[in-house]
Amino acid sequence: MTLANFLDSYIGRYIVQACCHSLVAALVADRAIQAWRITDPLVQQRFSLIVVLFPIVSFPAYQMINPERGSLSFRLEALFDSGRWLNMELWGIIPLNVVFVCILSVTAFVFLFQEMIPVVKHTVESRGPASPEEEPVDPVVGKALEHLPGGMPRVSVIEEDEFILFSSTGRSPTVFLSRGLIDLLNGEQLRAAVAHEAAHIARNRRPLLIIVFLIRILMFFNPVVLVEFRRIIQEEEKVCDDIAVRFTHKPRALAEVLRKFNSEREDLSLETIKKPSALGAALEDYSHNVHLESRIKRLEEGPPHRTGGEWVKFLLTLAVIVAINYFVV
Amino acid sequence: MRKNVRGFLYFAVTIAILVGVLRVTNWLPEVLQGGMMKSYGSIEDVKSDLGVRDIYVPSYFPQNLAWPPSRILAQSRPFLAVVMEFTQGKTGDVALVISQAADKRFAPDGTIAILQIKDQVNYTLKGRTALLEVGTCGNEIPCSRISWDEANYRISLTIKAPPFELVKIADSMLR
Numbered sequence: 130m131t132l133a134n135f136l137d138s139y140i141g142r143y144i145v146q147a148c149c150h151s152l153v154a155a156l157v158a159d160r161a162i163q164a165w166r167i168t169d170p171l172v173q174q175r176f177s178l179i180v181v182l183f184p185i186v187s188f189p190a191y192q193m194i195n196p197e198r199g200s201l202s203f204r205l206e207a208l209f210d211s212g213r214w215l216n217m218e219l220w221g222i223i224p225l226n227v228v229f230v231c232i233l234s235v236t237a238f239v240f241l242f243q244e245m246i247p248v249v250k251h252t253v254e255s256r257g258p259a260s261p262e263e264e265p266v267d268p269v270v271g272k273a274l275e276h277l278p279g280g281m282p283r284v285s286v287i288e289e290d291e292f293i294l295f296s297s298t299g300r301s302p303t304v305f306l307s308r309g310l311i312d313l314l315n316g317e318q319l320r321a322a323v324a325h326e327a328a329h330i331a332r333n334r335r336p337l338l339i340i341v342f343l344i345r346i347l348m349f350f351n352p353v354v355l356v357e358f359r360r361i362i363q364e365e366e367k368v369c370d371d372i373a374v375r376f377t378h379k380p381r382a383l384a385e386v387l388r389k390f391n392s393e394r395e396d397l398s399l400e401t402i403k404k405p406s407a408l409g410a411a412l413e414d415y416s417h418n419v420h421l422e423s424r425i426k427r428l429e430e431g432p433p434h435r436t437g438g439e440w441v442k443f444l445l446t447l448a449v450i451v452a453i454n455y456f457v458v
Numbered sequence: 459m460r461k462n463v464r465g466f467l468y469f470a471v472t473i474a475i476l477v478g479v480l481r482v483t484n485w486l487p488e489v490l491q492g493g494m495m496k497s498y499g500s501i502e503d504v505k506s507d508l509g510v511r512d513i514y515v516p517s518y519f520p521q522n523l524a525w526p527p528s529r530i531l532a533q534s535r536p537f538l539a540v541v542m543e544f545t546q547g548k549t550g551d552v553a554l555v556i557s558q559a560a561d562k563r564f565a566p567d568g569t570i571a572i573l574q575i576k577d578q579v580n581y582t583l584k585g586r587t588a589l590l591e592v593g594t595c596g597n598e599i600p601c602s603r604i605s606w607d608e609a610n611y612r613i614s615l616t617i618k619a620p621p622f623e624l625v626k627i628a629d630s631m632l633r
Contacts, residue, residue, distance in 0.1 A: 133536055134563065137563070153476075153480075156476055157473065157476065160469060160472040160473070160476070161469055163468075163472075164465045164466070164468040164469035164472065165462065165465040165469070166461070166465065200565075201495065201531060201541065201565075201566065202569065204495070205495065205496070205497070205531070207484070208477060208480045208481060208484065209480045209481075209483060209484045210484055213484060213487040213488070213494050213495075214483075214487055216487075216494070216535050216536040217487050217490065217491050217535075218491070438462065442465075445469075446469075449473055453473075453476070453477065453480070457480070
């Protein structure tokens with residue numbers, strides 16, 4: 130079976146159309162967020178979920194509604210026929226379908242090593258026996274968290290000078306923070322930082338993201354879904370920022386914590402660009418800083434502005450995505 | 459409220475632009491490389507545009523079918539394929555589809571879809587072994603199809619009728 134024949138089979142068409150449908154969905158969802166100036170990360174996350182989940186069912190659903198959707202006549206009248214591009218050849222030598230499959234392979238590779246393996250590793254580690262003994266609470270941390278609503282989470286102090294702050298889920302969810310960070314932050318800031326991690330733990334009890342991740346595994350080959358899922362994770366940070374602010378009523382304290390994490394951005398020098406590994410790390414660092422800066426900015430600007438009618442906008446956006454993608458084959 | 463209305467307008471405009479971009483993107487391969495499946499006005503146009511010499515056309519044609527073909531589709535990329543549709547003179551419905559493709563898996567279209575095949579036999583057509591299938595389309599209309607390999611092509615004829623006329627048409631396409 131040639132590559133062209135495979136891409137023309139049911140599975141091949143599923144893969145190709147899933148990528149096209151998610152790209153269209155991403156563009157429409159992004160325009161919707163811009164058009165209605167949706168700043169609430171929870172609502173933005175809802176729009177991003179369309180991009181991740183819709184392409185999983187779109188192709189089989191459309192084919193069920195109209196089995197003739199793949200026919201010649203339909204393709205001729207379609208808004209976009211992927212086959213026209215995949216049958217092209219770059220400089221008359223390299224078929225574009227080979228380039229397309231290479232992109233899918235790289236995406237699958239990235240998904241496996243950057244998402245799947247770390248998640249499995251984390252799941253296995255967090256399934257270990259729950260530590261029976263409660264660690265004594267560090268007095269500084271205890272004092273800072275005594276008025277945290279919803280009860281104080283389990284906190285473990287790492288005796289390191291570096292700035293470390295993360296939480297683990299599983300049987301005994303714990304917030305980990307380093308001695309260096311405790312020494313650096315004041316009481317309000319410490320409370321805000323732990324409240325943010327407590328929000329992650331609380332949201333993990335309603336594991337929407339885990340369910341989405343499990344479904345999203347089906348789209349392991351899809352580069353658009355890879356990018357969009359990371360966006361959802363970034364939105365999750367903002368959702369937890371908002372929860373932390375609701376707990377503490379101190380957005381500026383959390384902004385200060387984030388500012389301390391925001392490392393100095395290095396300019397991309399020519400020397401850096403010449404080294405692919407260094408360039409990758411620098412770009413990742415840059416992207417991380419940009420994300421932190423956007424979180425700081427929105428914390429300083431105050432709570433998200435809701436224009437209302439979010440569900441109407443969501444349903445309209447979904448309807449547009451469904452309608453356009455019907456004609457994308 | 460005014461912000462929301464402006465948002466709806468802005469959204470509508472961007473969706474219209476997106477649809478336009480999709481249309482242009484769909485048209486680009488034809489401009490960049492050509493040879494994509496498209497509609498032609500006549501068989502001569504197909505021959506001159508795609509540089510194909512051997513397009514198989516019947517010399518026998520039943521009176522109830524209209525000539526020339528109501529629709530001609532052809533492509534040269536990724537393989538050569540020509541599809542001709544003929545309508546019934548009275549009703550204007552597509553009654554005969556002739557396809558010629560350099561790939562055996564090519565499916566001409568669902569214009570005449572045989573839903574149930576009742577009989578399948580090998581039929582000798584001027585020395586070629588053809589597969590003759592008889593069955594029904596929608597509404598229990600009798601339909602038949604004959605297909606065989608000719609040079610580098612797979613030729614297939616589907617008609618909304620019993621196979622008698624179909625065999626005559628197929629026979630007239632060969633020397």
